Amino acid sequence: MSDNESARAEQPKRRVSRPLAGGFTTVLAAAIAGLSLAAPVAATPVATEESTEASFYLPAGDRVPGTPGSVIQLRPLTGDPALAGARNYLVLYRSVDMQGNPVAVSGTLAVPDSTPPPGGWPLISWAHGTTGVADVCAPSQDTSPGFPAHDYTALVRRLQERWIAAGYAVAQTDYQGLGTPGPHGYLIGTAEQRAVTDMARAARQVDPDIGVRWVAMGHSQGGQAVIFTDAQAQQWAPELQLLGSVALAPASHQGIGLQASQLATTAGVAGALTPLTGGTVSFLPLIIRGAQTMTPLDPARFLTPRAQSMLAQADTGCIGRLRQQDSWGGLTADDVFNRDGDISELIRVLNENDPSALALTQPLLVLQGRADTTVPALATDAMVVQQRAGGQPVQYHSYPGADHRGVLDASFDDALAWVDTRFGR
Known part of the structure; x- marks a missing residue:
């Protein structure tokens, strides 16, 4: 998950292929480490629309129902969060939540400012890493260095500009309920997939020079999202041609990791997990809020009174705030979990949204830093072992010395x- 750790000054460029260890030992190790943590739309132009910054994200209720991926409104972007070398748009489009209700979702689109190739611009639909669950954490609202996750979102934009320079259009969803009305389904894979895929649909409606072929790409939370996209998008949007997905440091094994942490607390040895989990207790309130979009989860059944009193911080603060020492970043597992508390419902939701056992429809590329302490390499190793054991088309590269952002x-x-190979370039 993301993502407000300090960016390293330099990261290695050399890729190293490592053998993956199989069996129960690897999966158990990854389980402990794992806490550290979809009707065709015509490609027709859409007129831009004037609105205030706040009202753009709050459409009238009668404007929200409609075909998934169709555009509600858009406007040009200049300055942040626009990408250099491209025509940029802020887009509000339609999707469907996990209860089957129509929802508005925001996102951005950048199209290279040049002549499209035959067949239209190849499209990357980008799924971002954790910024938070509060509306103020939506990446499309990063218009200045004062944005609470600016250090992460600005870093991602520099990467996306390299894709623009390479001749790709880049769309990025904010996900459902992040910036727009309703709760954000943090780590709820199908909700994320619908946002990512419907963003690709919306991109073609905004600019008909974008082709039907696309790749899903994402980091951390977004890495988990694009694995669900790989498994579900072709059925959700059959008019588009998904060629594959790229998952960077994808979140996995969250359920088993939390269970291991609570067991260690009950046994009085939670401190032993600290070298593996680092400061990732900070993500727990986001995980809880995400699970609550799927089930009436009562945190009082497993959180300490102190942790319960701090849970609402996730509703107003982004991940950088939650990671501070006077917030969740200053807590240990002992401070968070009641001994013998009932976390079974939370574990169930997390396990149902783990990407490890999904049946993929297109090739998947997994990319992982070996020095990552947010999504540890052991967790990703175990995920890939399980995927390959199930015959899934997964290619895996890891990078020594590279951390979560590196x-x-x-x-x-x-x-x-x-x-490039997927697009035949």
């Missing part, structure tokens, strides 16, 4: 070569 830059050449 993998974005360290893996770019490999990602570009793989995506």
Whole structure:
């Protein structure tokens, strides 16, 4: 998950292929480490629309129902979060939540400012890493360095500009309920998939020079999202041609990881997990809020009174705030979990949204930093072992010395070569 750790000054560019260990030992190790953590739309132009910054994200209720992926409104972007070398748009489009209700979702689109190739611009639909669950954490609202996750979103934009320079259009969803009305289904894979896929649909409606072929790409939370996209998007949007997905440091094994952490607390040895989990307790309130979009989860059944009193911080603050020492970043597992508390419902939701056992429809490229302490390499190793054991088309590269953010830059050449090949370029 993302993502407000300090960016390293330099990350290695060399890719190293490592053998994957199989069996129960690897899966158990990854389980402990894992806490550290979809009707065709015509490609027709859409007129831009004037609105205030706040009202753009709050459409009238009668404007929200409609075909998934169709555009509600858009306007040109200049300055952040626009990408250099491109025509940029802020887009509000339609999707469907997990209860089957129509919802408005926001996102951005950048199209290279040049002549499209035959067949239209190849499209990358980008799924971002964790910024938070509060509306103020939506990446499309990053218009200045004062944005609470600016250090992460600005880093991602520099990477996306390399894709623009390579001749790709880049769309990025904010996900359902992030910036727009309703709760954000954090780590709820199908909800994320619908947002990512419907963003690809909306991109073609905004600019008919974008082709039907696309790749899903995402980091951290977004890495988990694009694996669900790989499994579900072709059925959700059959009029588009998904060629594959690229998952950078994808979140996995969250359910088993939380269970291991609580068991360690009950046994009085939670401190032993600290070297593996680092400061990732900070993500727990986001995980809880995400699970609550799927089930009436009562955190009082497993959180300490102190943790319960701090849970509402997730509703107003982004991940950087939650990671501070006077917030969730200052808590240990002992501070968070009641001994013998009932976390079974939370574990059930997390396990149902783990990407490890999905049946993929297109090839998947997984990219992982070996020095990552947010999504540890052991967790990703175990995920890939399970996917390959199930016969899934997964290619895996890892990068020594690259941390959670460093993998974005360290893996770019490999990602570009793989995506170029998928598009036959």
